[in-house]
Amino acid sequence: MMRCRILGHDYRFRADERTMRWSCVRGCGAGGAKTYPTAADARRYAAAFDHRDREDLGTRAPLIGLFPLRILRAMRRRKSA
Structure with missing residues (x-):
């Protein structure tokens, strides 16, 4: 997607149990996941990264x-x- 190439991705973060997932809201398909030791850690990191x-x-x-x-x-x- 051209907008992501020019401006960079606009990631949103969320926590699913012990896994933090992120994806670009512009629909380009970019994203990923990372597993943490506890669900609380995943929620904490997702909230910190998703802060606007x-x-x-x-x-x-x-x-x-x-x-x-x-x-x-x-x-x-x-x-x-």
Whole structure:
């Protein structure tokens, strides 16, 4: 899939018993699995890897892609201060 080639895969993680599984939500077929000693470990790692930082969008923006958003937030902070 072209989108995954350009932007990279968008993995989602889940735990099935002791196995953590991941797959790309874009439907390209990429994915895998890893077995852990306990089901609790698998759930913990799946939750940690599946975490999305949507509420921090723009505050820790990458230098290139979201740089304009970072500049806009800095200007707003300066006006309110």
